[in-house]
Amino acid sequence: MKKITALLFISIIALSAASASAKWWIFGKSQDAVRVEHLFLNRLAFDETGTKLTVYKETLPEGMINIKGKAAADKSKIGAVQVSVDGKEKWEKAKLSDNGAFEYGFKPQTGTTYKIYVKAIDTTGKPSDVDSTYKEVTIAETTVKDGVKEALDSMVEAYKEESISRFMAFVSEDFTGDKTVLDRAVRTDFQAYDNLEFRFNFNNVSVNEKGMIAVSLNYSRMMTSISTGKTNKDTGTTEFVFILGENGPLIYSMKTPLIFGISDPSGVATGSTQANIVMTYDYSSSAKYFESFSFPDELVTKEPWASPPTINPNISGEFAIYGDSHHLTTRADVSYQDMGVMTLDELAAAPAAGYTCLYNTSILMAENHVYAFKLAGGAYGAIEIKSLEIPKTTLRYKYSPNGRNF
Amino acid sequence: MTKGKMHYARAARMNKALLSFLFFLTAAGGAFALPVKTEAAAAPQITAAADTTTTAIADKKLELHANNELDLTYNMIGGQGASQSSLQKGWVYSDALNLSGNGAFKGYEYRMNLGVRYTNDQQLDIKKVLLTNLQGRISDGNNTLNVGDTFESFSQYSLNSALKGASYKYYDAQKDSPELTVVYGLAYPRWDNFYGDSEVKALKRTATGARLKQTLSPDFWLGMSALNVTDDAHSRLFDTDPVYENSVYSMDFEFRPAAGLTVRNETAAGFASMTPQKGAAAAKADGSAQQTELIMEQGKNRVNLEYERVSPYFLTLLGSASTDREKVKGKWKYKYDRDISFNFAMLWFHDDLNRQKAYQSSSYKPEIGVTLAKLFNRQYGTADLAYKFDRVYGGGSSTVNHLINANYRDRFFGLDSDTNAGYSIYRTNAKVRDEQELLVNTSLRDRRTMGMFVFKPALYLGVWTDKNELSNSRDKIYEYSVALDPEIPSQKITSTFKAGQKRLLKAGADDLTRTFLNCNIFYKAPFLNKLFANLNQGVLYFKARVNDLSYTAASKSFTETSLSTGVNVEF
Numbered sequence: 010m011k012k013i014t015a016l017l018f019i020s021i022i023a024l025s026a027a028s029a030s031a032k033w034w035i036f037g038k039s040q041d042a043v044r045v046e047h048l049f050l051n052r053l054a055f056d057e058t059g060t061k062l063t064v065y066k067e068t069l070p071e072g073m074i075n076i077k078g079k080a081a082a083d084k085s086k087i088g089a090v091q092v093s094v095d096g097k098e099k100w101e102k103a104k105l106s107d108n109g110a111f112e113y114g115f116k117p118q119t120g121t122t123y124k125i126y127v128k129a130i131d132t133t134g135k136p137s138d139v140d141s142t143y144k145e146v147t148i149a150e151t152t153v154k155d156g157v158k159e160a161l162d163s164m165v166e167a168y169k170e171e172s173i174s175r176f177m178a179f180v181s182e183d184f185t186g187d188k189t190v191l192d193r194a195v196r197t198d199f200q201a202y203d204n205l206e207f208r209f210n211f212n213n214v215s216v217n218e219k220g221m222i223a224v225s226l227n228y229s230r231m232m233t234s235i236s237t238g239k240t241n242k243d244t245g246t247t248e249f250v251f252i253l254g255e256n257g258p259l260i261y262s263m264k265t266p267l268i269f270g271i272s273d274p275s276g277v278a279t280g281s282t283q284a285n286i287v288m289t290y291d292y293s294s295s296a297k298y299f300e301s302f303s304f305p306d307e308l309v310t311k312e313p314w315a316s317p318p319t320i321n322p323n324i325s326g327e328f329a330i331y332g333d334s335h336h337l338t339t340r341a342d343v344s345y346q347d348m349g350v351m352t353l354d355e356l357a358a359a360p361a362a363g364y365t366c367l368y369n370t371s372i373l374m375a376e377n378h379v380y381a382f383k384l385a386g387g388a389y390g391a392i393e394i395k396s397l398e399i400p401k402t403t404l405r406y407k408y409s410p411n412g413r414n415f
Numbered sequence: 416m417t418k419g420k421m422h423y424a425r426a427a428r429m430n431k432a433l434l435s436f437l438f439f440l441t442a443a444g445g446a447f448a449l450p451v452k453t454e455a456a457a458a459p460q461i462t463a464a465a466d467t468t469t470t471a472i473a474d475k476k477l478e479l480h481a482n483n484e485l486d487l488t489y490n491m492i493g494g495q496g497a498s499q500s501s502l503q504k505g506w507v508y509s510d511a512l513n514l515s516g517n518g519a520f521k522g523y524e525y526r527m528n529l530g531v532r533y534t535n536d537q538q539l540d541i542k543k544v545l546l547t548n549l550q551g552r553i554s555d556g557n558n559t560l561n562v563g564d565t566f567e568s569f570s571q572y573s574l575n576s577a578l579k580g581a582s583y584k585y586y587d588a589q590k591d592s593p594e595l596t597v598v599y600g601l602a603y604p605r606w607d608n609f610y611g612d613s614e615v616k617a618l619k620r621t622a623t624g625a626r627l628k629q630t631l632s633p634d635f636w637l638g639m640s641a642l643n644v645t646d647d648a649h650s651r652l653f654d655t656d657p658v659y660e661n662s663v664y665s666m667d668f669e670f671r672p673a674a675g676l677t678v679r680n681e682t683a684a685g686f687a688s689m690t691p692q693k694g695a696a697a698a699k700a701d702g703s704a705q706q707t708e709l710i711m712e713q714g715k716n717r718v719n720l721e722y723e724r725v726s727p728y729f730l731t732l733l734g735s736a737s738t739d740r741e742k743v744k745g746k747w748k749y750k751y752d753r754d755i756s757f758n759f760a761m762l763w764f765h766d767d768l769n770r771q772k773a774y775q776s777s778s779y780k781p782e783i784g785v786t787l788a789k790l791f792n793r794q795y796g797t798a799d800l801a802y803k804f805d806r807v808y809g810g811g812s813s814t815v816n817h818l819i820n821a822n823y824r825d826r827f828f829g830l831d832s833d834t835n836a837g838y839s840i841y842r843t844n845a846k847v848r849d850e851q852e853l854l855v856n857t858s859l860r861d862r863r864t865m866g867m868f869v870f871k872p873a874l875y876l877g878v879w880t881d882k883n884e885l886s887n888s889r890d891k892i893y894e895y896s897v898a899l900d901p902e903i904p905s906q907k908i909t910s911t912f913k914a915g916q917k918r919l920l921k922a923g924a925d926d927l928t929r930t931f932l933n934c935n936i937f938y939k940a941p942f943l944n945k946l947f948a949n950l951n952q953g954v955l956y957f958k959a960r961v962n963d964l965s966y967t968a969a970s971k972s973f974t975e976t977s978l979s980t981g982v983n984v985e986f
Contacts, residue, residue, distance in 0.1 A: 044674065046633075046671070046674055047633055047634065047671055071472075071524060071554070071556075078633075079633040079634075108633065109633070110633045152482065152513075154513075170856070170875070170877075171854065171856070171877070171879070172835065172856075173820070174799070174822060174835075185571055185575075185735035185736075185737075186735075186737065187737075187742070187744070187762065189744070189760065189762045189780055189782070190762070190780075192803075193780065193803075193805055193818075196818065196839075199854075200839075200841075200852055200881065203892065203917070203919060204917065204927075204929050204964070206501060206962065208501070208538075208539060209539070210509070210532065210534065210536075210539045210540055211511075211532075211547060212545065212547060212604055212605045213547055213548060213564060213577065213604065213605065213606070214547075214548065215548075215550075215564040215565070215566035215577040216566065217566045217567060217568055219568060221566065221568050222566075223566045223576060223577035225577070225604040225605065227539050227540050228539070229501045229502075229538040229539050230501060231499070231500070231501035233919065233927060233929075233964075235881070235890060235892075235919065235921070237924070238919065238921040238924040238925050238926075238927060238966075239971075240496075240499050240927070240964055240971070241499070242499060242500070242501040244501075244538055244539070246604055246605075248576070248577075248604060250568075250575060250576075250735075262575060262735045275737075276737065279734075279735035279736055279737055280576070280731075280732075280733075280734075280735055282604060352655065352657060352691045352692065354657055354689070354691065355691065357771065357772050358772045358773040358774075360773075361773060361810070377655050377692075386843065386847060386848045387812055387814065387843045387847040387848060393655075395653045395655055395656075396653060403653070411776070411778075411807040411812075411814055412774075412776050412807065412809060412810055412812050413773055413774075413810060414766055414767065414772050414773065414774070414776045414809075414810075
């Protein structure tokens with residue numbers, strides 16, 4: 010790994026030293042061309058977004074679109090830079106500095122699509138390649154909130170139809186949890202879950218000048234676990250950050266509890282929503298005496314029982330907690346280990362051995378203890394019992410789909 | 416001096432040093448300002464001149480906008496397994512009101528935003544009334560003050576979350592001055608975390624930070640951020656909740672040394688102290704993170720190379736990082752010609768960078784894909800083929816997955832078709848997992864105009880099987896659905912109708928059949944414009960939804976039926 014680091018470091022130094030005159034790696038490119046470089050639309054680099062871009066009026070500083078960039082010519086001087094916002098019909102002059110930096114601003118109208126081209130002309134009248142600067146910018150008629158809602162609804166639809174390409178089209182290349190990791194996690198979700206129903210209400214939507222959108226929402230979710238055949242539901246609060254893309258907002262980061270990619274929370278989520286770090290289960294609401302749980306998410310399999318079972322060998326979740334006595338039991342293919350008094354954060358990895366299956370039996374749990382679980386398929390989980398009251402149990406959890414390291 | 420005190424003293428010294436450096440950069444910023452030409456050289460093609468960027472902020476009357484979304488739903492839930500439904504029985508209503516205003520006065524532009532939601536749907540919010548947005552912003556073009564909902568994204572590792580607080584920003588675009596941002600606020604996800612009762616109590620997490628960004632040349636900008644996040648130990652929800660004090664110092668830059676080449680880097684140092692529970696001693700968690708990305712783009716090629724290292728104890732409470740990870744990533748997109756493009760990618764990462772875990776776990780994920788347009792000389796025929804490989808190993812465990820996907824889109828007899836086929840093998844050694852998955856689905860879509868009606872019929876068919884070699888069992892899913900989305904454009908009516916069934920045939924467990932019907936009708940009613948003066952847009956809607964889940968065992972079966980109506984108005 011040190012070699013790779015050294016190689017990358019040397020590459021950066023070499024490229025930095027090469028500066029603007031060294032274009033050795035651009036094969037066959039003409040050196041005397043008039044060109045336009047480093048185009049920005051407000052804070053968005055032209056080449057970091059697709060040819061088409063949807064923006065919302067609320068994301069535009071002072072309601073303006075400012076196009077900035079640099080014009081250059083190796084063997085002559087730049088005389089002017091022009092910008093067309095109507096598909097080359099009409100050209101307007103941009104403000105130009107001595108070193109070729111230019112800027113052009115206009116106030117766009119909602120619901121309008123602007124076909125933007127930028128042209129640099131040197132003092133001999135030679136123009137730059139105009140078509141390569143093309144950017145189609147649509148000013149959405151809807152609000153940012155509607156745009157985010159539409160994106161989330163479309164992602165849920167793609168998730169339901171198990172269309173990975175449609176789903177990933179709503180994920181930014183810069184996704185902080187790594188787009189490849191999310192791709193694999195969502196594919197695993199498709200294999201593990203079905204029948205997703207997802208409703209949400211926004212708690213808060215905030216936008217910054219870079220067009221980034223921070224979203225906090227409450228959700229109510231229902232989905233079927235294919236491994237158990239059970240339909241589970243849960244509710245919670247979570248947070249997303251979106252950035253603007255071709256068809257509207259794209260996911261930039263997600264926090265736990267996750268809505269998508271729940272099969273690999275440690276790989277996909279970069280942060281946690283603090284309002285939902287604990288889960289409280291109230292057994293008093295109906296005639297229920299225990300809840301059974303399945304990792305990786307806090308999907309709860311609710312199983313009302315007419316009378317409290319002494320021992321329940323047929324729970325559908327991986328483990329179950331008896332609300333009236335605080336006993337713990339497990340499924341036949343799951344085993345547990347009491348890690349004693351500690352916090353979940355202190356448990357970096359589940360132990361390799363020392364597990365006991367609680368199928369057909371149970372143990373009495375204790376507050377502030379962490380319980381590690383060895384699950385089927387090489388996965389591991391852990392819960393921390395925050396409080397045991399009758400009829401409430403509060404716990405935290407974590408999960409690793411591949412191996413013992415959390 | 417105790418370890419904890421030493422840590423705080425060091426953090427304080429670093430804070431001071433960094434702020435001094437930020438101040439120096441701010442002061443020096445003017446030296447890097449770009450000289451702007453007052454007169455550009457004339458060019459014959461110029462048809463008009465526009466220079467709106469230097470226009471002073473003119474007075475503008477307060478412009479108010481309102482948006483209200485009212486929804487009324489009746490949910491019926493039947494069947495023995497009704498407790499599994501995520502809906503709330505009976506009448507459910509919600510109303511979301513947003514008010515926004517903007518204007519300009521004496522050279523200052525101002526903007527405000529207020530949002531309130533009222534609902535009795537306890538599945539979605541335990542509180543009936545929620546303040547969803549509260550924001551005020553004032554700017555003279557160079558100085559901007561924001562109060563209330565504050566979202567200043569400093570950088571990935573430092574600050575990347577919304578706050579409830581205030582921010583101040585200074586940036587003089589004409590002088591290309593340094594951009595200074597100062598922020599203070601609480602990382603509450605909801606406004607009622609401030610004033611609500613125990614049901615919405617959250618840990619009080621206060622953030623204070625500053626960022627300075629300077630464009631040193633058109634090809635190079637440099638940013639520096641400092642952020643301190645402190646949890647209030649008295650606001651713990653439980654005595655066993657951990658609380659943190661976390662400072663992150665970050666430097667990021669983007670450099671374009673040559674056309675088509677971009678170098679990006681962020682390097683951060685994090686200093687944290689974590690108190691695991693009430694009365695416990697604080698533990699240190701200091702670490703660093705750095706990410707470097709090279710983007711090379713020329714003609715038919717786009718290459719991304721990325722290296723990231725986040726140390727095991729690097730903590731960022733309001734940024735984004737996967738801790739204890741060293742990652743190398745490469746991507747190459749090659750467009751052979753207008754119709755053929757290739758995509759090669761490789762991702763490798765591992766954890767346990769300080770060898771403190773039980774073992775080191777490594778992941779290796781290469782992939783290759785090709786897109787073929789105008790396949791078989793068909794104008795709309797496009798195929799995507801991809802092979803992805805996953806390997807996770809360490810601690811005696813080895814998982815090897817092969818994922819093969821094919822997608823073909825074309826138009827036959829005027830119908831758009833989209834067909835996906837996927838075959839995957841999932842294997843984990845020592846007989847932990849051995850499964851084969853097959854997924855095939857296809858959809859046909861059309862658009863027909865019949866008089867004043869436009870129909871968009873669609874048919875979807877899908878099958879999925881998963882064979883578990885260890886248990887010698889096979890699960891299957893069959894799905895079929897039809898859609899007919901009629902529109903009457905002249906009457907401003909759009910709608911969606913979709914009905915279908917999905918059957919899960921589960922080996923050794925109950926089978927599940929889900930039957931669903933969704934109907935949504937939207938009407939941009941002209942009479943709303945007569946009812947409400949200054950109405951910008953008004954939409955009436957009606958929605959009906961049936962979701963029936965039938966298990967082999969009737970005790971788990973249930974049916975959800977929802978009827979909704981509502982109106983969205985925008986002034």
